[in-house]
Amino acid sequence: MTDCDPRSLRVNLNELPYPPPARVLRAAAEALKSSNLYPEGRDVLVLKELMAKYTGVAPENVHFASGSDYAFYELFSQLRVFSSGPLALIIDPTFSSYEPILKATGWKVERVRLIEGEERWNLPPDGLKDALKHLKPSLLVVDDPNNPTGSPIFGGEGIEGLAGSLDEWGGWLLIDEAYAEFSGYSISKLVGSIGNLVVFRTLSKAFALAGLRSSALLAAERLIASIESGSPRFELSRPTLAASLEALRDPSYALRYAREIVNERQRMWLRLAGIQYLKSYKSWTNFFLLKFTDEDALRRTGINFMRPAMRGSFARFSLMDREADDCLLVALEESLRSRIK
Numbered sequence: 001m002t003d004c005d006p007r008s009l010r011v012n013l014n015e016l017p018y019p020p021p022a023r024v025l026r027a028a029a030e031a032l033k034s035s036n037l038y039p040e041g042r043d044v045l046v047l048k049e050l051m052a053k054y055t056g057v058a059p060e061n062v063h064f065a066s067g068s069d070y071a072f073y074e075l076f077s078q079l080r081v082f083s084s085g086p087l088a089l090i091i092d093p094t095f096s097s098y099e100p101i102l103k104a105t106g107w108k109v110e111r112v113r114l115i116e117g118e119e120r121w122n123l124p125p126d127g128l129k130d131a132l133k134h135l136k137p138s139l140l141v142v143d144d145p146n147n148p149t150g151s152p153i154f155g156g157e158g159i160e161g162l163a164g165s166l167d168e169w170g171g172w173l174l175i176d177e178a179y180a181e182f183s184g185y186s187i188s189k190l191v192g193s194i195g196n197l198v199v200f201r202t203l204s205k206a207f208a209l210a211g212l213r214s215s216a217l218l219a220a221e222r223l224i225a226s227i228e229s230g231s232p233r234f235e236l237s238r239p240t241l242a243a244s245l246e247a248l249r250d251p252s253y254a255l256r257y258a259r260e261i262v263n264e265r266q267r268m269w270l271r272l273a274g275i276q277y278l279k280s281y282k283s284w285t286n287f288f289l290l291k292f293t294d295e296d297a298l299r300r301t302g303i304n305f306m307r308p309a310m311r312g313s314f315a316r317f318s319l320m321d322r323e324a325d326d327c328l329l330v331a332l333e334e335s336l337r338s339r340i341k
């Protein structure tokens with residue numbers, strides 16, 4: 001293997017290591033030429049149709065936003081208007097954006113803590129059921145698979161029953177499927193039949209468009225219409241619209257990228273399992289969560305890990321190409337070997 005510097009690895013943001021295909025880049029570049037013009041409303045309608053086809057819902061169930069932060073801001077603000085009480089339940093750990101945006105839009109936040117298992121993280125048995133019964137939250141937010149653990153939470157099962165329970169007191173369920181292409185499961189198409197279900201999808205991960213900011217909320221027509229009545233007129237830029245349209249016209253590249261990542265994930269899972277004094281958790285995403293025995297070993301790797309808000313020496317890294325991943329493995333092995341000396 002060629003010399004590598006683990007400090008230069010970009011692994012902390014769960015990005016895809018591949019650029020978008022040339023046809024998608026060309027579409028964005030072409031759109032840049034008419035930057036003197038506002039984005040076209042009809043492009044947004046076509047984009048909704050394409051996302052609807054891709055996820056198995058109707059175009060009226062789709063709202064596009066410039067990235068998850070903005071999508072969640074719009075959603076949480078609107079649900080405050082629809083909801084009887086300002087309490088949201090999230091899992092812990094979870095994607096770090098939910099809590100600040102919930103708080104900024106007037107929600108109180110409670111948590112259900114995940115439990116560490118042998119290979120993955122799980123909801124505590126009856127933990128969610130008890131929390132729902134006692135707190136009766138107006139909103140339950142779950143990233144499935146979960147960031148930062150990489151574990152499935154419901155894994156596509158039991159959504160009707162869960163949404164039904166929440167519906168007893170007018171509660172909503174948000175399932176964030178940012179990693180659907182890597183997990184092999186999705187409940188997106190249930191949006192058409194479950195009125196209080198919202199699903200989040202993004203073009204940032206398998207579609208390799210994180211830099212353009214293009215993400216979607218899928219929900220009942222009534223909720224989408226209320227969100228859009230107050231959303232900015234030109235939410236996506238011309239290049240973002242053009243690239244997103246081209247990407248969704250033929251999504252096969254994203255599925256191919258996802259397959260490559262899944263193969264690399266399998267290879268890395270076996271390699272990580274062979275490293276002494278390091279615990280890794282099985283992943284359903286494009287990243288891994290690791291647990292080091294101590295902070296020194298973690299620091300000695302020199303890798304710019306993402307450090308989740310968890311007690312203990314946890315670190316998350318995203319999968320790259322084989323060469324970069326091997327560089328990371330060498331840094332891990334060396335750091336942990338010098339621990340043993």
Ligand SMILES: Cc1ncc(COP(=O)(O)O)c(C=O)c1O
Binds near residue numbers: 068
């Ligand atoms: C669970 C989850 N949702 C959403 C996002 C970000 O999505 P976007 O790039 O569309 O803002 C991430 C990114 O790491 C994530 O982990």
